[in-house]
Amino acid sequence: MTDAPRRTALDALHRALGATMTDFAGWDMPLRYGSERDEHLAVRTRAGLFDLSHMGEITVTGPQAAALLDHALVGNIGGVAVGRARYTMICQEDGGILDDLIVYRLAGEEYMVVANASNAQVVLDALTERAAGFDAAVRDDRDAYALLAIQGPESPGILKSLTDADLDGLKYYAGLPGTVAGVPALIARTGYTGEDGFELFVAPADAEKLWQALTDAGAGAGLVPCGLSCRDTLRLEAGMPLYGHELTTGTTPFDAGLGRVVKFDKEGDFVGRAALAAAAERAASNPPRKLVGLIATGRRVPRAGYPVVSGGEVVGEVTSGAPSPTLGKPIAIAYVDAAHSAPGTNDVSVDIRGSHEPYEVVALPFYKRQR
Amino acid sequence: MSNPQQLRYSKEHEWLSAAEDGVATVGITEFAANALGDVVYAQLPAVGDTVTAGESCGELESTKSVSDLYSPVTGEVVAANQDVVDDPALVNSAPFAGGWLFKVKITDEPGDLMSADEYTAFAG
Numbered sequence: 363m364t365d366a367p368r369r370t371a372l373d374a375l376h377r378a379l380g381a382t383m384t385d386f387a388g389w390d391m392p393l394r395y396g397s398e399r400d401e402h403l404a405v406r407t408r409a410g411l412f413d414l415s416h417m418g419e420i421t422v423t424g425p426q427a428a429a430l431l432d433h434a435l436v437g438n439i440g441g442v443a444v445g446r447a448r449y450t451m452i453c454q455e456d457g458g459i460l461d462d463l464i465v466y467r468l469a470g471e472e473y474m475v476v477a478n479a480s481n482a483q484v485v486l487d488a489l490t491e492r493a494a495g496f497d498a499a500v501r502d503d504r505d506a507y508a509l510l511a512i513q514g515p516e517s518p519g520i521l522k523s524l525t526d527a528d529l530d531g532l533k534y535y536a537g538l539p540g541t542v543a544g545v546p547a548l549i550a551r552t553g554y555t556g557e558d559g560f561e562l563f564v565a566p567a568d569a570e571k572l573w574q575a576l577t578d579a580g581a582g583a584g585l586v587p588c589g590l591s592c593r594d595t596l597r598l599e600a601g602m603p604l605y606g607h608e609l610t611t612g613t614t615p616f617d618a619g620l621g622r623v624v625k626f627d628k629e630g631d632f633v634g635r636a637a638l639a640a641a642a643e644r645a646a647s648n649p650p651r652k653l654v655g656l657i658a659t660g661r662r663v664p665r666a667g668y669p670v671v672s673g674g675e676v677v678g679e680v681t682s683g684a685p686s687p688t689l690g691k692p693i694a695i696a697y698v699d700a701a702h703s704a705p706g707t708n709d710v711s712v713d714i715r716g717s718h719e720p721y722e723v724v725a726l727p728f729y730k731r732q733r
Numbered sequence: 734m735s736n737p738q739q740l741r742y743s744k745e746h747e748w749l750s751a752a753e754d755g756v757a758t759v760g761i762t763e764f765a766a767n768a769l770g771d772v773v774y775a776q777l778p779a780v781g782d783t784v785t786a787g788e789s790c791g792e793l794e795s796t797k798s799v800s801d802l803y804s805p806v807t808g809e810v811v812a813a814n815q816d817v818v819d820d821p822a823l824v825n826s827a828p829f830a831g832g833w834l835f836k837v838k839i840t841d842e843p844g845d846l847m848s849a850d851e852y853t854a855f856a857g
Contacts (some may be wrong), residue, residue: 382767398796399771399823591770591797661774664796684796685773692773715799 369404369511370415371508371566374571376706379587386590387479387697390418390494393499394589397618401592402687408695409580410588411573419481419507420475420489424498427471433632434492436615438625442467447535447552450623451615454520457637458611459618461485462603466537474563475546476603478653492633508540512576512595513559515731516583520642521560523579526547534558543575552555554593554598556729568706595684601655601727607666607681608653608695616639616645619653619726651678652703655723655728664712664721670696672710677702681710688729735853736762737829742852743805745787748829749846752839756811759804761793761824762834764856769795772824777802777813777835784810784835786843791834793824805835805846812836 367390370376376383378444381392392413394401401653404410428440437450440547447466451459460712461481465484465647466474489500490708512521522529527549537550543670548563553585564572594604603609607622608618615624616638656664663685670678676696694712702710740748746765750758768771774794784790784804791802813835817823823832847855 382770393797394770397771399822595796662776663774663799665799685794 364439368416370413371413371569372413375570376413381589384590386414389479390627392417392587392589394591395587398589398591398595399687401586401588402595404584404586405514405517405557405588405592405596406688408586409512409516409520410511410555410592410644411576411585412511412578412588412593413569413573414509414511414561415507415566415569417509418477418479418485419503419509420477420482420486421501421503422473422475422489422498423501424471424496426497427473429630430439430489430493430496430498430500431465431475431603432475432628432630435465435495436632436634436638437465438628439465439467439473440629440699444469445536445538447537447550447583449535451609451620452488453614453634453638454611455613455634455637457641459609459613459615460488460611461605462609466548466550467536468539468548473542477501481605498649504587507563508566508573509561509563510569510576511553511559511561512580512585513555513588514557514585516580516585517559517573518586519551520576521582521585524575529560534683537680543572543579544576545572547572553598554602555596556602556727557596557731568699594682595687598684599688599694599727599729601695601729603653611671614641614703616641617649617653621645622640629716649700651697651728652700653681654696654698654705655724655726656680656683656694656696656710656713657689657724657728658719658721659690660719662714662717662719663692664694664696664719669713670698670702670710670721671704671713677710683712688727693728694726698723736764736849736856738849740829740849740856741805741846742751742785742849743803743846744855745805746804746856747803749805756836756838757806758836759806760828761802762852762856763828763856764797766828766832766835768826769793769798769800769824771796772821775817775821775824777818778804778810780810780813781854784808784809786841793821802834806837806839806843808837808839810835811838
């Protein structure tokens, strides 16, 4: 692909703020505005504002919208109440993960599927193909929405000052249509940071107005603009998987320790059922590798693809790694052989460019907010 | 950003102070520090190490990446900045001052070190 990266509706604003931009999944996105560590800590302690307009929205409508999604995805989508959302996955026939998704039920016969930017076309194609024979329509709505996220403990207070919507009644993984700063928005209590927060789906033409209103409303509470760099360290601390790292077409939800998203007891057949049943059996009886957390005793940072070693043998591979601003130490998520996967295991090292740095295995997540 | 006039610069974005008694101080430029992002770990050459112009002599790790540290000149390391080892963020906050990396007794230097104006044009 030689196409120039796409720009979001907030592009001029990011540049005016002095953002360092990066090409991410074909989009020119803010990596950071200043210090990514400061942005990370702002989300943990105050609030951060993100442009996530690269995410891929797909709308599914019709009398059999629920039946189509129950067939196409691994979760029980028909069981999602109107106004609620569900974290789920779309798998291949062989059980490999095509993408992880959030599905919002906007109305009885209307769902919005939010895919990762890097997989949006794959998910759109798969849903379109799997819709054959169902009385349902699959619509590409990637250009219909800009997506802003406000995340962090101060975010409910900031958002409340701009909307009459019932935020107290809006539970985690719920979404409702409303108006924020005069802008029509789907207000969802979701995020990818491990903090309380909201994601606001709006028309691209309204994005700048909403960004400015949130910036102004949050100034007193310490809200700062945040880039994708801190989004990655926030989700890593929260133990949340990232497609292309922890999740790939070569892994099943069970391999990733996320077998709970697969609902075998739902109505009808679904793509990948037989392979996923076998994967569930394998994960329960004889798991090849398990997804674990690693915490450094030293200061050198593990990166995706670095080998995990023990006793001179390679026993795993790092899928994500970064210095953790909250813990003050390098952390990683890695697939390791089951024999080395128990929390407390301290006979493993990460091969950091030839130097074996000692690490301890811990249960995920690294960070859980106090409620 | 402005690059101090009294320093000279390498294409690998290191700066070199004017030598006193043959010893010069080395650091990375503000441009390089900004490009790296928050530096979280610095592996510096040890006192007594021989460093060679244009060759890797250490590492700087930031949140998103790791970069080799190159020496702009050839010589023997006579000091390493322990403050930066203890607090790598100094590289970001004061790249031309407290964030210096090491001091080297120069035995040879390449002919392509740049002036501040040349480096400013080079870094763009």
